[in-house]
Amino acid sequence: MSERNEKFFTVDPKLVKSLRELVVEKIREGIVSGYFEEGEHLKERELSSMMGISTTPIKEAFRILENEGMLVTVPRKGTFVSEYASTSIEEILLLRASVESLCARLAAVKMNDEELQELEKLVLIMEGLHKKGDSEALLEQNSRFHQLIIDSTRNVMMQNILGNLRNIDKAFRKRALKVEVEREKGFHEHRAVFEAIKQRNPEQAEQLMKDHILRTKDNILAAEARLEGDRQS
Amino acid sequence: MSERNEKFFTVDPKLVKSLRELVVEKIREGIVSGYFEEGEHLKERELSSMMGISTTPIKEAFRILENEGMLVTVPRKGTFVSEYASTSIEEILLLRASVESLCARLAAVKMNDEELQELEKLVLIMEGLHKKGDSEALLEQNSRFHQLIIDSTRNVMMQNILGNLRNIDKAFRKRALKVEVEREKGFHEHRAVFEAIKQRNPEQAEQLMKDHILRTKDNILAAEARLEGDRQS
DNA sequence: AACTATACTCTGATATATCAGATATCATAT
DNA sequence: ATATGATATCTGATATATCAGAGTATAGTT
Numbered sequence: 001m002s003e004r005n006e007k008f009f010t011v012d013p014k015l016v017k018s019l020r021e022l023v024v025e026k027i028r029e030g031i032v033s034g035y036f037e038e039g040e041h042l043k044e045r046e047l048s049s050m051m052g053i054s055t056t057p058i059k060e061a062f063r064i065l066e067n068e069g070m071l072v073t074v075p076r077k078g079t080f081v082s083e084y085a086s087t088s089i090e091e092i093l094l095l096r097a098s099v100e101s102l103c104a105r106l107a108a109v110k111m112n113d114e115e116l117q118e119l120e121k122l123v124l125i126m127e128g129l130h131k132k133g134d135s136e137a138l139l140e141q142n143s144r145f146h147q148l149i150i151d152s153t154r155n156v157m158m159q160n161i162l163g164n165l166r167n168i169d170k171a172f173r174k175r176a177l178k179v180e181v182e183r184e185k186g187f188h189e190h191r192a193v194f195e196a197i198k199q200r201n202p203e204q205a206e207q208l209m210k211d212h213i214l215r216t217k218d219n220i221l222a223a224e225a226r227l228e229g230d231r232q233s
Numbered sequence: 234m235s236e237r238n239e240k241f242f243t244v245d246p247k248l249v250k251s252l253r254e255l256v257v258e259k260i261r262e263g264i265v266s267g268y269f270e271e272g273e274h275l276k277e278r279e280l281s282s283m284m285g286i287s288t289t290p291i292k293e294a295f296r297i298l299e300n301e302g303m304l305v306t307v308p309r310k311g312t313f314v315s316e317y318a319s320t321s322i323e324e325i326l327l328l329r330a331s332v333e334s335l336c337a338r339l340a341a342v343k344m345n346d347e348e349l350q351e352l353e354k355l356v357l358i359m360e361g362l363h364k365k366g367d368s369e370a371l372l373e374q375n376s377r378f379h380q381l382i383i384d385s386t387r388n389v390m391m392q393n394i395l396g397n398l399r400n401i402d403k404a405f406r407k408r409a410l411k412v413e414v415e416r417e418k419g420f421h422e423h424r425a426v427f428e429a430i431k432q433r434n435p436e437q438a439e440q441l442m443k444d445h446i447l448r449t450k451d452n453i454l455a456a457e458a459r460l461e462g463d464r465q466s
Numbered sequence: 467a468a469c470t471a472t473a474c475t476c477t478g479a480t481a482t483a484t485c486a487g488a489t490a491t492c493a494t495a496t
Numbered sequence: 497a498t499a500t501g502a503t504a505t506c507t508g509a510t511a512t513a514t515c516a517g518a519g520t521a522t523a524g525t526t
Contacts (some may be wrong), residue, residue, distance in 0.1 A: 054481040067300035069389035075249040156302035374523040
């Protein structure tokens with residue numbers, strides 16, 4: 001037993017999804033996809049009978065989504081789809097650039113050797129995928145790269161904020177577009193961020209991360225504009 | 234009726250506090266004040282009997298606090314005080330500087346004339362208080378100043394993030410310190426931020442706001458260090 | 467003494483019931 | 497015809513009941 005990788009045969013209880021989680025995802029999707037309109041009144045009982053469950057998990061989901069900014073609850077009135085729920089992709093990415101570059105700065109100071117090693121390993125893997133041109137797998141490792149840096153700050157608040165942003169981003173993408181392939185280009189930027197963290201250079205890490213996300217932002221917006229243009233012609 | 238200020242005699246339903254809100258505040262305080270330890274298991278039924286209410290509002294409060302990062306819920310295990318709930322004041326302020334400076338940038342673009350006028354009026358009021366040296370009142374207007382800028386972005390996500398940060402900040406302050414007087418010095422910085430927004434200069438507004446918050450951060454940390462020093466000697 | 471199986475208990479997850487504010491309807495009075 | 501009051505209904509807020517997983521203690525077997 002001792003030589004085996006013990007992590008292999010464990011189960012993470014966090015993978016269990018409660019009804020509440022399912023409801024959260026369903027409503028979030030509903031909002032982002034346009035199934036629910038801005039300002040629409042979401043009724044606990046109505047949703048509960050639609051979904052065939054009781055109101056309790058709905059209630060809890062409301063509180064989560066409210067905290068995320070997707071819903072607004074007015075006491076004794078009800079819960080409504082936030083008027084500004086459809087924050088522009090641009091602002092979401094600006095926010096991400098802002099918070100995540102701060103993470104990179106903190107990571108350059110706080111990341112321990114073990115984490116640094118893992119990050120290095122990841123960069124090597126990404127290099128391989130980059131050379132192979134396997135952008136599907138690269139994409140997945142990319143988000144692991146970002147997550148590692150975020151987690152190394154050991155700052156729950158930032159983890160939560162970025163987690164929320166990612167959720168929304170993800171929901172958006174479903175209907176939006178897949179310029180993700182673009183990100184293959186980002187490989188060199190990732191490597192640079194890693195180097196800055198390794199050198200324990202917070203300013204540089206922050207700046208590089210910011211530039212990286214802002215550049216992908218511009219690309220995403222450009223791609224979206226192009227799509228929009230195609231639709232017109 | 235027409236000449237009267239109609240806003241005067243309205244009631245904002247949002248001022249009604251539900252049990253859930255009270256529970257949120259109570260638990261947040263409990264965590265920040267150290268009444269609850271990190272990692273402590275918070276039990277719905279226990280809290281409900283302690284507080285003399287049912288478990289439903291407790292449940293909802295849990296979900297809000299979880300989303301804020303104060304609590305962690307493990308499915309089928311329970312809800313626990315986040316191990317890293319006590320994020321340092323420094324990181325909270327770094328985060329605030331980061332997000333709120335982005336708000337200032339957006340405000341310089343998105344703020345409408347009406348809001349701009351209100352901001353200008355506020356700056357004049359603040360100037361008066363500054364000259365009078367009424368730092369109590371100035372403090373209140375200061376936070377209104379920040380709030381106006383945040384709201385003008387019409388970005389719920391940022392509003393929520395900064396709302397959360399403020400809550401936590403507030404809870405911290407209770408046990409922490411009142412270097413708030415310091416902020417009287419910040420008046421000129423506020424005016425500068427306002428000018429940049431008025432000039433529709435996003436870069437400058439962002440930079441000035443960032444500098445402003447980072448400076449107050451340094452002052453707060455210095456004051457805390459001083460306090461710490463006093464305690465030692 | 468050690469191991470196992472069963473019962474008991476704790477607790478979160480979910481469902482249901484109750485209460486109270488908000489809104490709409492309608493009738494009645496002026 | 498309009499204003500006021502009574503009533504019904506919708507819905508969120510809260511309370512309570514039920515269910516099921518997880519842990520623990522206990523008793524029985526070898």
